[in-house]
Amino acid sequence: xxxPSVQEQVSPEEWQRRCDLAAAYRLVRLFGWDDLVFTHVxxxxxxPEHHFLINPYGFMFEEITASALVKVDxxxxxxxxxxxxxxxxxxxIHSAVHAAREDAHCVLHVHSLNGVAVSAQxxxxxxxxxxxxxxxxxxxxxDYEGVALNEDEKPRLVRDLGSNAxxxxxxxxxxxxxxxxxxxxxxxxxxxxxxxxxxxxxxxGGALGLIHPSILEGIxxxxxxxxxxxxxxxxxxxxxxxxxxxxxxxxx
Numbered sequence: 001x002x003x004p005s006v007q008e009q010v011s012p013e014e015w016q017r018r019c020d021l022a023a024a025y026r027l028v029r030l031f032g033w034d035d036l037v038f039t040h041v042x043x044x045x046x047x048p049e050h051h052f053l054i055n056p057y058g059f060m061f062e063e064i065t066a067s068a069l070v071k072v073d074x075x076x077x078x079x080x081x082x083x084x085x086x087x088x089x090x091x092x093i094h095s096a097v098h099a100a101r102e103d104a105h106c107v108l109h110v111h112s113l114n115g116v117a118v119s120a121q122x123x124x125x126x127x128x129x130x131x132x133x134x135x136x137x138x139x140x141x142x143d144y145e146g147v148a149l150n151e152d153e154k155p156r157l158v159r160d161l162g163s164n165a166x167x168x169x170x171x172x173x174x175x176x177x178x179x180x181x182x183x184x185x186x187x188x189x190x191x192x193x194x195x196x197x198x199x200x201x202x203x204x205g206g207a208l209g210l211i212h213p214s215i216l217e218g219i220x221x222x223x224x225x226x227x228x229x230x231x232x233x234x235x236x237x238x239x240x241x242x243x244x245x246x247x248x249x250x251x252x
Contacts, residue, residue, distance in 0.1 A: 003056075003068040003083065005252060013046040018066035020181040020236075021053050021106070022250040026243055027185060028110060029061035033192060035111040036060070039173070040087070042094040043106045043181055050074050052098060054091060056084030065252050074099055089149045096154035097161060097177060104177040106184035114195040115174040124168055125194055127211040128201055132194040133219045140164045144171040166191055182232030185239070 007015050021043045028034050028041065037058055045051040053069040055061075071080040076091040094107045118125060124141060125132050142160040145153050161167045165187050167175040174191045178184030201208055227234045243250065 003065060006067045006080075009080070011046070015066065017043050017046060017181070018053060018069050019251040021069060022064050022066045023240055023243055024106075024108065024181050024185050025055060025061045025064040026247050026250050027239055028108075028188075030243065030247065031189070031192070033110040033112040033115075033188070034061045038090075039110050040090045040094060041106065041108045041181075041184075042091070042098065044098060044104075045071060049079075050098070051079055052091075052094070054086050054094065056082070057087040057090070059084075062247055065250055067252060089147065092148045092151070092154070093157060093175070096157050097175075100158040101161075101163075101177060103179055106178045106181045107175065108177075108184040108188050109169075109173060109175045110188065110192070111173040112192050112195070114199050115168075115192055116172065117199050118195040119168050119173060120171050126198055126208065127213070127216065128208050129194055129197045129211075131190050131197060133211060133216055134190045134223055135166050135194045136216055137219045137223075138163075138165040140167045142167055142169050144169070178232065180232060182236035182239075184232070186232035186235055 010018070021041060024041050037060065040054055042052050042054045045053060051071050051073060053071055055064055056068050056070050059068060068084060070078055070082050070084050070086050072086060072091065073079050074095050076086060076088045076095060093109060097104050097107045125135055125139060127133060127136055140160045140162050142157050161175075161177070165177055169175060174188065174195070176184045176187035176191060178187055
């Protein structure tokens with residue numbers, strides 16, 4: 001599905017955010033975290049307005065382009081002419097987080113199989129891998145309340161997320177937030193990796209070795225050191241190069 005370019009209609013800053021967000025959608029598909037058309041990644045448009053970009057409903061993630069993204073307000077209403085529409089219910093979770101967290105410029109939500117599997121376990125994420133420690137250092141949990149259609153759920157979701165970067169939606173999936181699209185994507189990579197490792201480790205049937213709680217205390221400083229303080233920006237250029245080799249065309 002080809003959408004006419006909107007590059008000339010938006011600021012350079014918005015266009016860059018659109019390109020990054022479209023790439024994130026395609027990377028979600030590339031990494032196998034998508035659920036047909038039923039999850040969302042949203043990003044705030046740079047500037048004073050509370051406007052956001054989200055996927056056109058019905059597009060497969062590998063089809064999304066920068067121009068196809070729909071710009072909406074906090075109520076999910078389009079604020080720019082578009083031939084596409086969004087899933088208002090899908091924006092319920094995202095709008096709650098964006099409204100409550102000025103630092104959450106990107107909100108990434110997936111129904112990955114391993115993530116949902118761990119979200120159904122009462123103990124949640126276990127400290128059994130290095131990846132799990134990065135998650136556990138900034139993790140909240142939100143109990144399942146059905147399909148996210150109820151506006152009344154928003155305050156509880158925001159409360160459970162708090163100031164964390166990771167939120168496990170019980171019996172539902174995973175959510176990450178970041179100051180950039182790259183940060184939210186890297187966080188989701190770690191979240192899903194921790195869940196995949198946990199499911200595989202549990203499949204062995206034996207006892208699991210738990211990492212000592214004292215190691216968790218310094219893990220955020222260690223993460224900053226490993227990424228040289230760049231966070232997702234360290235890996236994002238490489239991810240875009242990989243995407244360009246296998247699924248180019250998101251930046252139109």
